[in-house]
Amino acid sequence: xxxxxxxxxxxxxxxxxxxxxxxxxxxxxxxxxxxxxxxxxxxxxxxxxxxxxxxxxxxxxxxxxxxxxxxxxxxxxxxxxxxxxxxxxxxxxxxxxxxxxxxxxxxxxxxxxxxxxxxxxxxxxxxxxxxxxxxxxxxxxxxxxxxxxxxxxxxxxxxxxxxxxxxxxxxxxxxxxxxxxxxxxxxxxxxxxxxxxxxxxxxxxxxxxxxxxxxxxxxxxx
Amino acid sequence: xxxxxxxxxxxxxxxxxxxxxxxxxxxxxxxxxxxxxxxxxxxxxxxxxxxxxxxxxxxxxxxxxxxxxxxxxxxxxxxxxxxxxxxxxxxxxxxxxxxxxxxxxxxxxxxxxxxx
Numbered sequence: 001x002x003x004x005x006x007x008x009x010x011x012x013x014x015x016x017x018x019x020x021x022x023x024x025x026x027x028x029x030x031x032x033x034x035x036x037x038x039x040x041x042x043x044x045x046x047x048x049x050x051x052x053x054x055x056x057x058x059x060x061x062x063x064x065x066x067x068x069x070x071x072x073x074x075x076x077x078x079x080x081x082x083x084x085x086x087x088x089x090x091x092x093x094x095x096x097x098x099x100x101x102x103x104x105x106x107x108x109x110x111x112x113x114x115x116x117x118x119x120x121x122x123x124x125x126x127x128x129x130x131x132x133x134x135x136x137x138x139x140x141x142x143x144x145x146x147x148x149x150x151x152x153x154x155x156x157x158x159x160x161x162x163x164x165x166x167x168x169x170x171x172x173x174x175x176x177x178x179x180x181x182x183x184x185x186x187x188x189x190x191x192x193x194x195x196x197x198x199x200x201x202x203x204x205x206x207x208x209x210x211x212x213x214x215x216x217x218x219x220x221x222x
Numbered sequence: 223x224x225x226x227x228x229x230x231x232x233x234x235x236x237x238x239x240x241x242x243x244x245x246x247x248x249x250x251x252x253x254x255x256x257x258x259x260x261x262x263x264x265x266x267x268x269x270x271x272x273x274x275x276x277x278x279x280x281x282x283x284x285x286x287x288x289x290x291x292x293x294x295x296x297x298x299x300x301x302x303x304x305x306x307x308x309x310x311x312x313x314x315x316x317x318x319x320x321x322x323x324x325x326x327x328x329x330x331x332x333x334x335x336x337x338x
Contacts, residue, residue, distance in 0.1 A: 011303065012321030017242035020249050080240070080300055101300070104241045 002026075003116040006042045006072075008033040008064060009053040014101065018051065021105045028112065036064050043071045049115050052095075054079030054086060061086075062093045069094040074115040078103075087126055088133055097121035143207040149191050157184040161197050162204035231256050234329065235276035235290070237267060240300060243282045250322030254330075262287075278333050280325065286313075294332035298325055307332040 005028055007018040015032045022028040031047065033039040035057040043050065050072045054061045061077045068075045076097040077090040087098050097120045099111060111121035122130065150158065153174075160170040167185070171178040185197055194200050234255045238244050244259045251257050255278075260270050268289035271279075279295035281287070286297055295308040296316075303320045306313045307328050316331075318324030 011300070012319060013243060013246045013298075013300070013325070016249065016322050017246035020245045021242065101242065102240050105245055108242070 002029040003048045003112065004029045004031065004046060005049045005051060005112060006031045006033055006039060006047040007051050008035075008039040008042075008056050009051075010034055010055065010057050011053070014053070017105075018108070021108055022112070025109055027116075028109075036067070039064055040067055043068055047072050049074040049076065049112055051076050051078060051099075051112070053077075054082070054090070061090055061095070065090060065093045065095050073118075076111070076115060076121055082123075082126060084129055084133075087129060091130070098126050099123055100126075139206065143203075146192055146203070147207060150188060154184050154188050154191070157181060158188055158200060158204050161185065161188075162201040164201070232277035232333070233258060233274065234278045234280060235260055235271060235274055236280045236282070237262050237287065238282040239263065240282060243298070243300065246322040247280060247325065250326040254326070278329055280329060294329065294336045296325060296329045296332060309335055 005018070005022060007015050007030060009015050009018075012034075015034070019030045019032065022030045031042045031045075033042050036059060039050065039052070039056070047068075050064075050068045052061050052064045052068070052075065054077055056064050065075050065077065074096045075094060076099060077087075077095045078099040078101050079086070080101045082098060082100060090098055097111070097115060099108070099121055100123050103111065103123070115121050147155065156174060157170055160173060165173070167178050167181040170181045174181070185200075188200055189195070189197070192200060192203060194203060232255045234251060235258045236244055236247055237260050239262055241261075244257070248257045248259075258274055258276065260267060260274075262283050267287050271287070271289040276290065276293060278293055279290045281295060281297045282300060283297075284299070284301075286295075291311065297306045297308070297313060298304075298320070300320070305316050305318050305320065305325060305328055307316045308314075309332060316328045318328050
């Protein structure tokens with residue numbers, strides 16, 4: 001049984017290259033699509049693996065991945081210059097793999113063969129990027145969990161601590177006594193199991209960075 | 223290299239970063255030219271070109287190498303989809319799509335112009 005691959009790419013040179021490479025193999029059949037409409041048409045007629053250009057006209061790969069989801073066994077996006085956010089967005093949208101167009105012909109055949117067996121093809125560097133993204137998600141989750149045990153006032157105090165403010169300055173800013181600030185700081189350190197206010201400041205910064213990376217803005221750090 | 227020099231078909235060197243690009247180009251030139259792929263990352267491209275002495279160049283790269291400036295050439299930018307041909311040392315964008323045949327025809331035109 002042949003694996004039916006649809007190469008969806010606006011650049012004829014890439015469609016021709018994939019056809020050229022796969023027609024040498026006995027276990028592949030190739031159909032081509034130059035845009036989303038042609039891809040939808042091909043998928044409706046039956047495709048096992050869709051190989052979709054990141055910039056497929058007219059809306060890019062994400063709508064294409066969405067349209068193929070549930071209809072193709074494997075959806076692989078590829079591009080010349082994979083960008084972190086676009087790779088992650090494609091995987092989140094339902095793509096099962098992501099490849100660099102600089103892949104060798106043999107590498108492409110191996111990847112597509114693996115995909116037809118249910119594997120998720122990812123270039124080595126993109127796999128590392130995925131692992132980083134998973135770690136960041138864990139960090140964000142932990143930061144949110146810890147932040148949720150602080151009271152609103154404690155988070156306000158922590159915000160000032162992270163900016164390097166002294167207790168006296170925090171007291172003035174929040175119109176509370178210096179003694180109360182000191183008690184809030186002790187509670188923060190206790191709840192977060194942190195040894196010093198410098199460590200608390202670092203924790204708060206990491207929360208802010210994690211929130212920015214996740215696109216949550218100030219939500220996690222608020 | 224010596225074998226290539228004794229052939230009747232012109233020798234076209236393809237400087238490339240993307241191996242699949244070469245796959246497409248080789249098929250388009252079948253029976254028309256001998257293709258010699260030269261991977262740009264493999265070091266001394268200028269030296270390789272000096273040894274090969276190709277009749278024409280296809281350059282799939284961001285930058286055009288200094289060597290081979292005296293032969294007809296087509297420069298392909300896969301990122302932008304632009305195809306340029308060199309005539310009298312000047313690069314001019316040619317209105318072809320990013321297809322193997324479009325690239326082949328642009329190069330053949332550049333080779334004919336340099337002969338005339």
